[in-house]
Amino acid sequence: MKTICVIGVGYVGLVTGTCFADLGNKVTALDINEERIANLRRGILPIYESGLEEMVKRNVAAGRLTFTTDYCEALRDAEFAFIAVGTPEGVDGEADLQYVRAAAEAIAECITKPIIIVNKSTVPVGTGDWVADIVRAKQSQPVPFSVVSCPEFLREGSALQDFMNPARTVLGSLDKEAANKVAELHLPLRAPIVVTDLRTAEMIKYASNAFLATKISFINEIANICEALGADVKEVAAGMGYDPRIGKQFLDAGLGYGGSCFPKDVKALAYMANVQGRHPQLLQTVMEINNYQRRLAVIKVRQLVGNLNGKIVGLLGLAFKANTDDMRDAPALSIARALQLEGAQVRGYDPVSMNHARRLMPALQLCEDAYAVATGAHALVICTEWNEFKQLDFERIKGLMKTPNLVDGRNLYDPAWMQRLGFNYCGVGRG
Numbered sequence: 001m002k003t004i005c006v007i008g009v010g011y012v013g014l015v016t017g018t019c020f021a022d023l024g025n026k027v028t029a030l031d032i033n034e035e036r037i038a039n040l041r042r043g044i045l046p047i048y049e050s051g052l053e054e055m056v057k058r059n060v061a062a063g064r065l066t067f068t069t070d071y072c073e074a075l076r077d078a079e080f081a082f083i084a085v086g087t088p089e090g091v092d093g094e095a096d097l098q099y100v101r102a103a104a105e106a107i108a109e110c111i112t113k114p115i116i117i118v119n120k121s122t123v124p125v126g127t128g129d130w131v132a133d134i135v136r137a138k139q140s141q142p143v144p145f146s147v148v149s150c151p152e153f154l155r156e157g158s159a160l161q162d163f164m165n166p167a168r169t170v171l172g173s174l175d176k177e178a179a180n181k182v183a184e185l186h187l188p189l190r191a192p193i194v195v196t197d198l199r200t201a202e203m204i205k206y207a208s209n210a211f212l213a214t215k216i217s218f219i220n221e222i223a224n225i226c227e228a229l230g231a232d233v234k235e236v237a238a239g240m241g242y243d244p245r246i247g248k249q250f251l252d253a254g255l256g257y258g259g260s261c262f263p264k265d266v267k268a269l270a271y272m273a274n275v276q277g278r279h280p281q282l283l284q285t286v287m288e289i290n291n292y293q294r295r296l297a298v299i300k301v302r303q304l305v306g307n308l309n310g311k312i313v314g315l316l317g318l319a320f321k322a323n324t325d326d327m328r329d330a331p332a333l334s335i336a337r338a339l340q341l342e343g344a345q346v347r348g349y350d351p352v353s354m355n356h357a358r359r360l361m362p363a364l365q366l367c368e369d370a371y372a373v374a375t376g377a378h379a380l381v382i383c384t385e386w387n388e389f390k391q392l393d394f395e396r397i398k399g400l401m402k403t404p405n406l407v408d409g410r411n412l413y414d415p416a417w418m419q420r421l422g423f424n425y426c427g428v429g430r431g
């Protein structure tokens, strides 16, 4: 059993802290958001993630997981301090490190015995050294510490499964002893452990996300060519995916990537390259294609409906992907705004992210289910690949709609079946 403090109780911090507690460690999870901590103490989670609520309750009941807003209390006995605060997009795409700085300063002020600071947040190359400088400069009395980079690769929607079964654990540090101690913590996860230096570990995270984003933009570009040439991108992707050099994953053409990671991480990597005088042409193109996919969905609605002024368009799914309530940089947000700019009345429904939608898009009319969205609509756009949309009663939906126009931004349906049902159907790359 190790004593761990996790700083930042969001998607990564809450999952990290809860999983380490479940593995038998004593975890104090700390956040500056008092309401979040008060809710967690009452068993109310700030995020939706399958299986997480039950795991949190189990570990709280066992006394292995506690929540606090008090840094000095959280760090008193901690052998490890995991930083898992947000690193959102700042000016010009640069990662905003204000929360990492605040966490590093607070650690420096509170530690009274040696500690290993483990950075889980996605941070620009060089941040580990910067954190060490901040802690050193802020300490009132010198207490030994080490900084280890341990980037997180979990995906929202399957976060517990991903955390407990990682493809690899990456550790970056020049302090071999510290890296070994962090490696020991991860041994129960039975994944290959890559030990490297701080900067390389930080780069592995950005390079991995940029590669996956590139794969998504690649298949979207192929989809758009398929559309023009009469080929079907779903079958193209399936045919490509059998090749182990290519792989099946991240080859779903659609509305492009969204969420709190890929968009900001690709931008931050491009920013780092630009600052160093490099020309990140591929990354720029990946971002351009991604933005275009969202615009293209609106173009398709316009092609089906005509002038959008006064028309009713329904969005099915608002979260950036299925099985999460996260709406940060969700395609549905940009599509709704673009449709509203053209005068359309936009409504939507999502199985779990309605509260976020209410806050982020007050002008969006929220409906209680897919059928309510369809009632009187001139077009529907599938924005999220939720399972519950896969077998909707489309006869009923067609009867409810003003005009049966369907833009399937996630390629959930068979175009021939939709046409047989009488829909004007437009998928992505289904030539």
Ligand code: NAD
Pocket: 007, 008, 009, 010, 011, 012, 013, 030, 031, 032, 033, 036, 084, 085, 086, 087, 099, 100, 102, 103, 120, 121, 122, 123, 152, 153, 154, 155, 156, 260, 261
């Ligand atoms: P989040 O926004 O869900 O949570 C961040 C939390 O940090 C919030 O609860 C916030 O109140 C808290 N916080 C901010 N400043 C603080 C401080 N000074 N002290 C204590 N708490 C503070 O963020 P997230 O999605 O969990 O992402 C965290 C990091 O992990 C980011 O760098 C992100 O890029 C990276 N990451 C995220 C994912 C993901 O799927 N969300 C996956 C891998 C890596």
